[in-house]
Amino acid sequence: MCDNHTVEENELYLAMQKKMNRRQFGKLGAGAALTMMLPAVANAQDVMEMDVNIQTPDGMADCYFVHPTSGQHAAVIIWPDILGLRPAFRAMGKRLAQSGYSVLVVNPFYRSAKSPVVGPGASFADPAISAIVRPMAGQLNATTHVTDANAFINWVDQQPSVDTSRKIGTTGYCMGGPIVMRTMSNFPERMGAGGSFHGGGLNTANPDSPHLGIPNMDGRMLIAIATNDDERDPESKYVLRRSFAAAQVPAEVLVYDDANHGWCIPDSAVYNEAQAERAWSRLLRTFEIALA
Secondary structure: OOOHHHHHHHHHHHHHHOOOOHHHHHHHHHHHHHHOOOOOOOOOOOEEEEEEEEEEOOEEEEEEEEEEOOOOEOEEEEEOOOOOOOHHHHHHHHHHHHOOOEEEEEOOOOOOOOOOOOOOOOOOOOHHHHHHHHHHHHOOOHHHHHHHHHHHHHHHOOOOOEOOOOOEEEEEEOOHHHHHHHHHHHOOOOEEEEEEEOOOOOOOOOOOOHHHHHHHOOOEEEEEEEHHHHHHOOOHHHHHHHHHHHHOOOEEEEEEOOOOOOOOOOOOOOOOHHHHHHHHHHHHHHHHHHOO
16 A cells, blocks of 8 residues: 555666656646556446446445446446546546446545645655645444445446446555555445555555455455565565465456556556556456356
C-alpha cells in the first residue's frame, strides 16, 4: 500500500532511470490524466457512460458506470487506489467496458467528499496531497469494505446491462487490493473473479487479515505484485500461494519485474506500459475463464 517507503522507493527508481525530476512528476500526471494514452482495445465495443449515485449504509456514493450499448454483460466493480476515482480510473473502466463488461468504478472516499478528491497531476509523494487522502483512507476498514461491496453488488445486479446469470468480477489497486479480497470472500455466491494490483495488506498478522477469507472464496484470483513491494516483504507471495492452494482456489500470484508500486495506473509517475499491459492481459484472461 502507498506509504512513505513506497514514495521513497519510487522516487529512487525514477532518479536511477533518469526519467524525470520531482517537478516533472506533476506534468506527467496531468498529461496522462487528460489524454489517457492507453493502448486501443481490439474489436472495441461501443459503450455508454454515466455518473451514478448509489445508496450505502453510510451515505450516497458517487460512482462511474460504463457498459456496452447493447446486450447484457458480466459486471465488474473497480476499487481505485489511494488517490481515488479520477480520470485515470474512468479511462480504465471504459477500456474494460469496451472489452465487453458492465463496469462500476467507485469513489471509495464518498464519506468525505465527492470525486475527484485530488486534482490532475496529483501525487501521493506531495505532502499536501497525502494530507488530504490519508485521513479519508483511514476511515475505511474491514467493515466498510464489506458494507460498501454489498451495496455495490446489489446495485449492479439491478442494472439492465448486467447479466445476473454470470458472476461478478472485481479489481483493486493499492488500497483496493484488500477490498477485492474481502469482496471475494464475503460474497462467494456472486463473485467469480478478482484481481489485486500492487495491493497492500493482503496478508497481515491481524485477526481480520484479508487472506484469512480465502477458504470462503468461490472464484479465480490474480495477485499482481510490484517489484519493490516484493523486495520489502518477500514472504507475502508465499503466504498467499500456500493459502490459495490449501483452499483449492485457483490463483496466480505473480511478481512483475521492473514494475514499481503503482505501475498499472496511467497517471502514475511509475506507470510501466509494457508490464501494465501484461497485467491487463492476465486480468482479461482471468475474467474470460471465470465470468463466462
